[in-house]
Amino acid sequence: MSLLRIENLSFSIAGRALLENAALTIDPGRKIGLIGRNGAGKSTLLKLILGIHTMDGGTIRLANRARMGSVAQEAPAGDVTPIEVVLAADAERSALLAEAEHAAPERLGEIHDRLITIDADSAAARAGAILAGLGFDDRAQNQPMSSFSGGWRMRVALAAALFAAPDLLLLDEPTNHLDLEATLWLETWLARFGGAVLMVSHDRDLLDRAVDSIAHLDRGKITLTPGGFAEFVRIRTERAEQQNRAAAKIAEQRAHMQSYVDRFRAKASKARQAQSRLKALAKMPMIDTIVEDSPTRFNFPEPKELSPPLLSLDRVSLGYGERVVLSGVSLRIDMEDRIALLGANGNGKSTLAKALAGRLEPMSGSSFRTRGITVGYFAQHQEDDLHLDDTPLLHLARVLPNATPTQVRAQAARFGLDAARVETKVGQLSGGEKARLLLALATRDAPQVLILDEPTNHLDIDAREALVRALTDFPGAVILVTHDTHLIDLVADRLMLVSGGKVEAYDDDLDAYRRLITQKTAGGGERKSAPQTREDRRARAEAREATAPLRKRGRDAEKAIKALEAEKRQLEAKLADAAFYARAKSEEITAIQLRLGVIGAEIEAAEGVWLEVEAALEAAG
Structure with missing residues (x-):
């Protein structure tokens, strides 16, 4: 049933x-x-x-x-504690305990029997385990809800929904x-x-x-x-291919019948056969081809290459006021570094990210930033700084005062904010569209280092894949703080654990980290040893470094193609303008025609380079 x-x-x-x-x-x-x-x-x-x-x-x-259960839209605030909120989610247990305080003796026995049946004695332990899994230690579980941020209160709401089972x-x-x-x-x-x-x-x-x-x-x-999702993609792809083949076959049959009808419908001797074909044509099924929606694309501006290291920290202590959050931090960032920061919230990942972004000065130790460096910093809390009544265009124009309107729109378009959305008030944008705006703002100055703190929140699957592709192509350094393990797996070459006031290299893999967190096997497959995992990451980093010139050549070819096509459109527009011929000399017209011929050859050559690079990158894995 x-x-x-x-x-x-x-x-x-x-x-x-x-x-x-x-x-x-x-x-x-x-x-x-x-x-x-x-x-x-x-x-x-x-x-x-x-x-x-x-x-x-x-x-x-x-x-x-x-x-049926779901997560409450808002978790309670006030003096109530997380453990009390979660325990209250078991409505039957709460009602029985309340009734037991004033129940008649004959009813009290029934209440206790029911409490035993629903395992009420273990409720506090079960609630505590769920809260602990979601990041609340014993002390936090008994603090007032008013002491937590909105994000942490939503964790309590999630814990309550899970506990209610x-x-x-x-x-x-x-x-x-x-x-x-x-x-x-x-x-x-x-x-x-x-x-x-x-x-x-x-x-x-x-x-x-x-x-x-x-x-x-x-x-x-x-x-x-x-x-799961991987199986969904496989099945959907197979169905699409089958449907496209069926559509092509039926289209071929329809075209053949239509050709017969067109040739013979006017001939009396063939009229009956033509009418028969028309009826058969009308009965043939219409099968749409699977035409994918326009793929989502992100495109980070290409940074100017700088000498290594881009930035470094040497035995640095970080914190706020007199409170030290991290100490003894030594870290070096070079071009094309791909680092993911692990560690539970509250251990200092965001503190380290702010220091690397230049938004937090070290309390002690030394730091270095190469001359001319630009750092792009993306964090979800920056959404609160957006002006809801302004458009993305206005936001970008403010931070790009020397850019032309076309350049401002181009920066928005890099992240899928098209002509309509760039003119829409921020308050009317979806969460995913706001995230795209924040990415456009963070990368406006073509940074050499991208620091992304939970960049995939509110992005759909296609947009997340576009982010993966863009980060893979990005020639600068990337620092990730994210709960998206798919993003970490495909982008990060190095893992660093921020825990206990320290920042240390983590040489095992995410499956090992999952086991560390849950204390149970997750994900299946044989666990790699730390040396193997370290070697894998080193190989990925070396492969990225080895293909960097190839990818740069591909980007240069793509830029050349765009520039040549723009020049071609401009020259063709001139030749299509009747007024141009009235004022132009024959030599100028001939020069344009010759230039168009050369442009065609240059585009063909650039496309050949681009295809060659793509094939080489694919072969390199």
């Missing part, structure tokens, strides 16, 4: 259909990842299931006596307020949870480790695919 059944669900906002006759069935214990582009309606679907929105049509049926748990981007350590813990908790889960997420690794099916919401319909 199904736990939740959705049939013919329809819902529209402002005349735009988000869901059209959508259907989904969730069986007990099933764990489903809900994916789709930003704005597809994923969060809306969860709100429809919870009854927050009213559907236009269709049915949503939850099994009798089934309990409903039959169906609805989660909407649960890792957005988590660090890497809490995310790794959540992966394991969800994999072991006995109830059903419907989870909106753009975290590829979480979708591969914690769910058994993928529900894809696209153009108002929901398609369910067994397996």
Whole structure:
């Protein structure tokens, strides 16, 4: 028997259909990842299931006596503590304990029996374990909620939802307020949870480790695919290829029939056959080819190359006022370094990031920054500094006072902020669009070093992949603070652990770190030894260094192609202008025509170089 059944669900906002006759069935214990582009309606679907929105049509049926849970939009503040908030999420236990305080003796026995049945004695320990997994130590669990930031209060709200252990748990981007350590813990908790889960997420690794099916919401319909995200991609790719082949075959048959009709429909002797072909043509199925939406692309400005080291810290202490957060920090950053910082929130990752960005002076020790260096710094909290009534164009124009309007728009376009979105007020942008604006602001001066603190929050899967590609192509140094293990795996060559007031190289891999955090095996496969892992990272770094000239050659070719095509358009526009011929001399016209011929050859040569580079990079892995 199904736990939740959705049939013919329809819902529209402002005349735009988000869901059209959508259907989904969730069986007990099933764990489903809900994916789709930003704005597809994923969060809306969860709100429809919870009854927050009213559907236009269709049915949503939850099994009798089934309990449904979700994360509260706002966690309580005030003097109540995290452990008290989480324990209160077990409504039955709380009600029984309250009743026991004034129950009649004959009822008291029933209450205690029920408390034993629901394992009430272990509730505090279970609640504490969940809070600990999400980053709250014993002291923090008993502090007033008013002492925590909004992000930490949302962790408490998540802990309460997990502790309640409903039959169906609805989660909407649960890792957005988590660090890497809490995310790794959540992966394991969800994999072991006995109830059903419907989870909106753009975290590829979480979708591969914690769910058994993928529900894809696209153009108002929901398609369910067994397996995690990697399996979804494989199946979707195969289906697309099959559908494209079928569409091509039918198109060929239609063209053949249409050709016959066109040739013979006017001939009396062939009229009947032509009419027959027309009827057959009308009955042939229309199969759309799978045309992917325009791929999301990010493009970091290319920095000026500087002599190494770009910056360094030598036995530095960092902190605020008289409080030391990190001590004895020694670190060197060179061009093309790729470093991910590990460590639970509160251990000093952001403090180190601020010091590297030049926003925090060392308390002791020495630091060095090469002449002319620019550092781009991205942090989610910077979203609070955006002016909601201003447009992205105005934000960028303020920080690029010497840039032309075209140059300002070009910087926005590097991160997918097109002509429409760049003129939209920030208050009306989605979280993903604000993140793109922050990336555009952080990289406006073509920095040699990029420091990215949780850059993937609010970005959908396509945008995250675009960020991976852009960082791979970026010739400068990258420092990552992120809970996105997929981003770390594909971008970082070095891992550094920030813990206990120290910053040290971490020579093992993320699977080992996951085991360190959860104290249980996660991810499967044989564990690599530290020397093997260190050798792997060294090999990746050496490969990146070896291919750097090749990638630079490719970028130069791409720039040349763009410049040549722009010149070609300008010259062709001149030749297409009738007024030009009235004032131009024949020598000038001939020169333009000759130049167009040369440009064509130069574009062809540059394209050949670019293709050669791409082939070489692909062969190099």
